[in-house]
Amino acid sequence: MIQVRPHEFMVKHTPQTEWISGRGVLVWLAFAFIELGAGTFLVASFSGSLSGMLAGWLICGIIGGGLHLLYLGRPLRFWRILASSGWKTSWLARGLYFVVFFLVLGAVYMLLARGGGAPVGLMVITNVFAFLAIIYLGFVMSTVNGIALWNTPLLAVLYAVLGIWGGAGVNLLLGTAPAVKGWVNLFLASYAFILGVYLVCIRYQGGTAGKVSVQQIVATKWSPLFWIVSVALGIVFPGAIGIIGWVTGLGIPEAIVVISIVGELLGDLALRYCILRSALYSPVIPAQRQAS
Amino acid sequence: MRWSLLVNLNKCVTCYSCVTKCKQEHFLPPGVSWGKILVSETGKHPRVIKLSYPVLCNHCQEAKCVEVCPAGATQRREDGIVWIDPDKCIGCRYCVVACPYQARTYLAKTKEYYPGQGFTEFEKIGDRLYHHQIGTVSKCNFCMERIDAGIKRGLKPGVDREATPVCVITCPAKARYFGDLDDPSSEISELVRKSQAAPLHPEYATEPAVYYAIR
Numbered sequence: 001m002i003q004v005r006p007h008e009f010m011v012k013h014t015p016q017t018e019w020i021s022g023r024g025v026l027v028w029l030a031f032a033f034i035e036l037g038a039g040t041f042l043v044a045s046f047s048g049s050l051s052g053m054l055a056g057w058l059i060c061g062i063i064g065g066g067l068h069l070l071y072l073g074r075p076l077r078f079w080r081i082l083a084s085s086g087w088k089t090s091w092l093a094r095g096l097y098f099v100v101f102f103l104v105l106g107a108v109y110m111l112l113a114r115g116g117g118a119p120v121g122l123m124v125i126t127n128v129f130a131f132l133a134i135i136y137l138g139f140v141m142s143t144v145n146g147i148a149l150w151n152t153p154l155l156a157v158l159y160a161v162l163g164i165w166g167g168a169g170v171n172l173l174l175g176t177a178p179a180v181k182g183w184v185n186l187f188l189a190s191y192a193f194i195l196g197v198y199l200v201c202i203r204y205q206g207g208t209a210g211k212v213s214v215q216q217i218v219a220t221k222w223s224p225l226f227w228i229v230s231v232a233l234g235i236v237f238p239g240a241i242g243i244i245g246w247v248t249g250l251g252i253p254e255a256i257v258v259i260s261i262v263g264e265l266l267g268d269l270a271l272r273y274c275i276l277r278s279a280l281y282s283p284v285i286p287a288q289r290q291a292s
Numbered sequence: 293m294r295w296s297l298l299v300n301l302n303k304c305v306t307c308y309s310c311v312t313k314c315k316q317e318h319f320l321p322p323g324v325s326w327g328k329i330l331v332s333e334t335g336k337h338p339r340v341i342k343l344s345y346p347v348l349c350n351h352c353q354e355a356k357c358v359e360v361c362p363a364g365a366t367q368r369r370e371d372g373i374v375w376i377d378p379d380k381c382i383g384c385r386y387c388v389v390a391c392p393y394q395a396r397t398y399l400a401k402t403k404e405y406y407p408g409q410g411f412t413e414f415e416k417i418g419d420r421l422y423h424h425q426i427g428t429v430s431k432c433n434f435c436m437e438r439i440d441a442g443i444k445r446g447l448k449p450g451v452d453r454e455a456t457p458v459c460v461i462t463c464p465a466k467a468r469y470f471g472d473l474d475d476p477s478s479e480i481s482e483l484v485r486k487s488q489a490a491p492l493h494p495e496y497a498t499e500p501a502v503y504y505a506i507r
Contacts, residue, residue, distance in 0.1 A: 010394060011332035011343075018385045018398065073383015073398065073427030077363070080382055084364035092386050093362035143360060145496050146392025284393055284492060285330055285345050 013212055016147060016279035024276075026071035031137045032272050034064030034099060035159060036265075038133040039167025041106060044177050045127055052176030053110055056167065060133065061103045091143055095136035102129035134163035147279045148210035154198045155275075161191045166268045169261045185242045192235050195271070209282045216278040226274050234267010294353070294372035295434055295449065296473035296501040297460065298480050298489055299346050303467035306331065306344040310459035310468065314348075317435065317458045319418025322403045326395075326432035327459055346467075348459070349374065349395040349432035350491065350500030357387035357396065365428075372473075372501055373434045381428035388429055392496050396431045399424055435459075450480065473501065 019027040037060025044052025069075045082100070086093035105126040112118035138156025145151050165187040171177035172184070203214040217226050238260040245252045306329055314320070314327045327348040335341050351374045357366045358374060365380035366387055376387075388396045404411055411419070424430060435457035442448075442455020449455040450471035460468040471480035483489065487505035494500075 010328070010330050010347075014394065016389055018388045071384075073385070073400075073429075074381065074425075075383075077380070077382045080363040080365075080380055084362070084380070086362040086364050089359045090362040090386070092360065092384060096362065140386070143356075144390045144392075145356070146390070146394075281392065281394060282493070284347060285332065285343065 011283050011285045013209055013280040013283060016276070016281065020273070020276040020279075023071055026067045028273055028276050029269075030064050030067035030071060032064075032269055033067060034060050035134045035137060035163035036166045036170060036268070037061070037064055038099075038102060038130040039163035039165070040170040041102075041167070042127055042130045042134070042164065043167040043171050043180055045123055045130075047171070047177035047179050049171070049176040050110060050113055052171050052174060053106065055170065055174055055176065056130075057103065057106050057110070059170070060099065065099065065103075091136055091139040095133070095140060098129050098132040098136055102126060102133045105129060131160070135160045141275075146281050147213075148206035148282070149202055149213035149275065149279050151206070152198070152201060154194070154201060158191075158194050158198050161187065161194050162268055162271070165191050166265060169264045169268075173258065173261045185239070185246065188235060188239050188242065192239075195235075207282070209280045213278045213280050216280075217274045222274045222277055225270050229270035230267045230274065233263035234270065235264075238264045293370070293475075294473045294501060295351070295439065296372070296471065296480055296484075296503065297348075297434070297457070298469040298483050298487075298503045298505060300467045300469075300483075300487070300505045301345065302506060303465045304344060304346060304463075305465045305467075307464060309462050309464060310346055313458045313462040314432070319415070319422040319424075320430075321399065321424060322405050324397045324399065324424075324430065326397075326430070345492075345504070346459075347393065347395070347492070348502060349434075350393055350498065350502045351432075351434060352501065353499035354497060356390040356392065356496075356498060360386045360390040362386065369436075371439075373436050373439075374431075375433045375436060376429060376431065378425040378428045378430070381425070383427040383429065385429060392493055392498065393500075396429050398429050399426050402426055450478070 018024055037056045037058070040056030040059060041053050042056070044056055069078060072078060081093050081096050084093070087097055105122065109118050109122050109126050112122070135156045138153070138159040141150040142153055142155050168177070168180045168184060168187055171180055199214050199218065202210040206213070216222055241252055241256060241260045308329060311325055311327045311329060315325060318326065320326065327346060330345045330347055332343050333340050334343060351372055353372065355368055355374050358368050362384060363380050363382045365377050365382070366374065367377065368374050383398070385398050388398055405415060406412065438457065439449045439455055442452060445454070447455035450469070453461045456470050460470045469480050469483055471478040473481055473484070475481060483505065484503050487507055489503035489505035491500035491503055
């Protein structure tokens with residue numbers, strides 16, 4: 001029998017580890033909080049809630065940005081992204097620009113709005129950057145053509161819905177945008193639909209690596225996390241609460257609403273974890289692919 | 293000009309001298325190998341075939357790592373060599389994730405070859421001669437220091453030993469060839485044509501500069 005050598009694993013499907021194992025969990029959380037914060041700001045701005053906007057700004061800038069910096073091997077050099085021309089090709093650099101513009105414009109808007117004189121145009125531009133901050137991760141990941149699970153523009157759509165849906169949840173939790181309640185079922189339905197389309201597309205068009213990745217999410221390795229937290233807690237439970245409230249017309253107890261929103265946010269995090277954890281590279285050696 | 297490397301898989305004897313020499317030349321720390329040999333087996337006893345592929349950075353013409361680097365640390369030179377400027381690398385590891393050949397390594401922390409025994413003299417000298425910055429990413433650079441120094445001395449990479457990557461000159465089976473792929477009369481261009489050599493994963497459209505021949 002051939003002795004197993006250090007790099008023999010690369011002849012099989014190899015999991016992506018840099019952005020999820022060890023300190024890599026910081027990337028998972030950083031991206032999640034940046035999108036959640038930008039989504040919270042976006043949803044709050046439509047309700048004109050300054051406190052909701054501030055909460056989103058803090059979640060995005062302080063928690064998301066802070067986690068990103070903690071992950072970097074050389075955090076003191078992060079300014080190099082802004083100083084270089086990396087934005088011409090790199091979605092990570094573009095993402096930083098989107099987040100910085102969003103944070104700066106968002107801060108100016110909130111200051112002006114507090115004084116009662118914030119122009120609508122500024123809010124529109126800030127919201128455009130908030131939206132870009134939500135979706136850029138989808139493009140960061142979809143450009144990685146070695147990982148079938150990520151190599152699809154559907155990921156940007158999925159993250160857009162996740163970010164806005166999560167933002168709506170945070171606003172409901174804080175009580176900063178109660179008008180969003182009427183939209184929750186729509187967000188939930190579109191989220192479930194896009195998630196289903198995404199997984200089916202990767203399963204049938206992502207080659208062997210895509211097929212194995214989706215199997216890991218829905219049937220094997222990460223399926224308990226996906227079905228229990230992402231689907232049951234994150235989609236079915238809040239959906240059931242929303243439908244019961246809509247059909248009966250009765251008020252749902254506050255505690256149950258809070259639990260359903262927390263479940264939704266946990267489901268969001270769990271799905272992002274599954275997508276990072278189940279990312280597989282195709283084997284480097286083509287001959288082995290045929291043999292296996 | 294485009295520097296390129298060809299590996300004749302029929303000649304490779306899986307002796308690991310390319311891997312070892314590369315580690316020695318660049319004073320690579322424990323756990324880091326710019327060149328690797330992927331070994332596997334296929335078939336069933338008694339008809340088992342052992343497959344071994346020496347792999348390294350492919351110095352792609354359409355390099356994903358160059359495209360995704362947010363800080364401009366990974367660059368592609370005019371001669372096709374893809375290299376990392378460690379002073380610019382911020383350690384985001386996007387390039388590590390984006391490389392479909394998994395040819396990059398993140399240097400997380402300083403390690404000794406003999407844990408708890410301190411650094412050997414060789415490691416101390418290596419740190420002075422070829423310092424690897426912790427918190428940055430590293431990979432094969434086609435021994436660009438040798439190439440540049442050799443060209444300055446009027447030598448020809450791929451022909452003169454002093455100007456050729458060490459993995460090529462150290463191979464006892466002469467399984468590796470190095471040269472200018474843009475020069476149709478160069479040995480490597482002829483070998484790529486004659487042997488119908490192919491790169492790994494051409495479907496990614498990265499146009500690697502490392503070719504593999506099986507005859």
